[in-house]
Amino acid sequence: MKVPYLDLKAQYADLRNELNGAIEQVISNTAFAGGPYVSAFEEEFSAYCQCAYAAGVSSGTNAIHLALLALDIGPGDEVITAANTFIATAEAISHCGATPVFADCDPETYTLDPASAEAVITHRTKAIIPVHLFGQAADMDAFMALGKKYGVYILEDASQAHGAEYKDIRVGSIGVAGCFSLYPGKNLGAYGDAGIVVSNDHGLIERIKLLRDHGSVRKYEHMVVGWNSRMDGIQGAILSVKLRYLDEGNNLRRKNARYYTELLADCPEIHLPKEHPDCKHVYHIYAIRSDRRDELLKYLPEQGIGCGIHYPKPLHLQPAYSHLGKGRGAYPVAEAASSRYLSLPMFPELTEEQIRYVADTVREKIVQGTASSRTTEPVLA
């Protein structure tokens, strides 16, 4: 049996007529860059996130970048984020001329650890970016308390968590703003690059709208030096259609995750993802953890199963951030996790048969080699 890591064709097959109709409308109205389809999606997505305003942009990276610029963050400022996130979170900080400062993650949820973040706050810190990694919210009460205590912005990177909740509140609406990637493989994905910022701060969203479109308030009238970071009209129209199915997709992901968890519950040497009681996890990624990760990483594709690692190397160990001078050992939880976690296939249309096959194959490999040598796991409980 073949089980891809992700199957975007399955979703397209279900929504084909609606999506094709939406694309055709944009083309016949020649509303390509920004425009009414983007505005409509902004309205729908901000309402979905229980926020008053939104600005659609050209990627998740640009969503974070423009949000930071709109918060007036620049050279000399520090912004704290997780060592174990996709590099885009840190790049957005660097592109403002600010310095990314990394902190470690929680050993159970893998989201940014508030105590580790607090330990690196300095008088230069302007913002903290908790990442709702894998589809589960970071500890937002703790971060909002840090924001208040130190007078720093809390900007949510919700790129992996569309529709996730923290204490029954949708992510993106808790901090000063929430930034989402709408890259095709995300829980809410465009058919190309796109991103969006949601906020209850009208002025902030207006500044982002200015920055995303060459700083212009009207054609050829430029108030500030801006960027070309508009969302495409076609992406806006596609996203409006797909937003209507987001909750259904998230519920199926949660059902799939429960089934994996049930099937693997007693599998030796496999640590399963945990849903924190305060959170509604939307399982963008179902990441198991094992000392035998590298064996699984080789074996599962041989058996027709797609899998991945998110992420194999924490950001402080990437050549791009070697100038920050943080070597191995600086963020031990993130480092230990990166050498042990493995993402199993996860998308709404996975069948029970596919999930059973993946779980059986994982178990088979683990049981086969249980007698072989184990490394110790000093940091992760």
Ligand SMILES: Cc1ncc(COP(=O)(O)O)c(C=O)c1O
């Ligand atoms: C946590 C996180 N932040 C930011 C991004 C960047 O988004 P984009 O690829 O749309 O620029 C991603 C995308 O994978 C992400 O996972």
